[in-house]
Amino acid sequence: MFRYLWRHKAFSAVLLFLFGIGLDLQPTAAWAGLALLLFLRLTKVHPLLLIYDLTDRAAIKHIRTLATKRAHMLSPDEYGNVSEETWDKHLNTFIKKTLLPEFQRRKVDHLLAKNPKRYAGRLRTRINRIIDRHQPAQPLAEVDETMTGREFELYCRDILQEAGWHAALTPGSGDQGADIIAEKDGRRVVIQCKFYNGAVGNKAVQEAYAAAAFHDAPYAVVVTNSVYTKSAHQLAQRMACCW
Structure with missing residues (x-):
């Protein structure tokens, strides 16, 4: 829904600007805008949106590698069984080594520290959805099943x-x-x-x-x-x- 409110802190600047103008033109709207700004700043909504934004950008940046790794790790074994455990471990490593340093730099890593399993699960689900949406097209789509x-x-x-x-x-x-x-x-x-x-x-x-x-x-x-x-x-x- 948001894409995202806090990138480059532009949203905060816009709300403050509108608040200053709106006091004369539309006081109710101005105070509502300020209340929204304070709500986002004083709750965990802001860091959560920022975490999702950073996750999306990192996943899209590494989409080909992630899509290839997932295809490999979710391949069936000789008996046709598929295990998601290896893929989940790989995503946990991706979160720890690729995402967490950026979360720490932006000072939003405290959310993950409170409930690491819960948020790691959310991020894995989000990354999988991004792979589903952006993964490269299958290169052998033109193969004819009747080929020799x-x-x-x-x-x-x-x-x-x-x-x-x-x-x-x-x-x-x-x-x-x-x-x-x-x-x-x-x-x-x-x-x-x-x-x-x-x-x-x-x-x-x-x-x-x-x-x-x-x-x-x-x-x-x-x-x-x-x-x-x-x-x-x-x-x-x-x-x-x-x-």
Whole structure:
């Protein structure tokens, strides 16, 4: 509803200005404006609005990272189960390390200190709503469900070429798991394409890294029209650290 009353303290200045003018023109409205100013200043409404404003701006600033992290952490495991615990922990860390220092700088962190669990829950809900509203459009929205696996590989190759990569399909045999080898600015990437109905698991990650080693490429990528299992995400992160 507010966006927001106290940004740059402009609202306070406007109310005081209107109060000064309104005493002569409309005393009732002037006193009502002053009462609203005092109410906001003397209650927790002002710091609460400021906290929400700072949260919104930080979430929008980091929207791509947050949206990607949420997609990874809420991916189903091998049994189709989804756990929100890891994502909630990540948001708590985001609040602590990214938002709290700004709250402290603006001297509104006292609200969180009074009831940290309650306000952390509110902020997590708010961030999730912002991600739902602003997250980037799905890049594979044009994928045709009737595609074959080879057509999906061609589709991925065309996207890479449009982005300025020199991308070529492998012959399909003896490629050690590589479907596309792409190069740009001296960087070589081995890509495995998985056109699936179900979730992509560990095997695809293992094959992609094996193919990258075989083709002497420093980067391995698994692309899919579907989703990845939680264990596939974890394996990819572990192998990327050790690669």
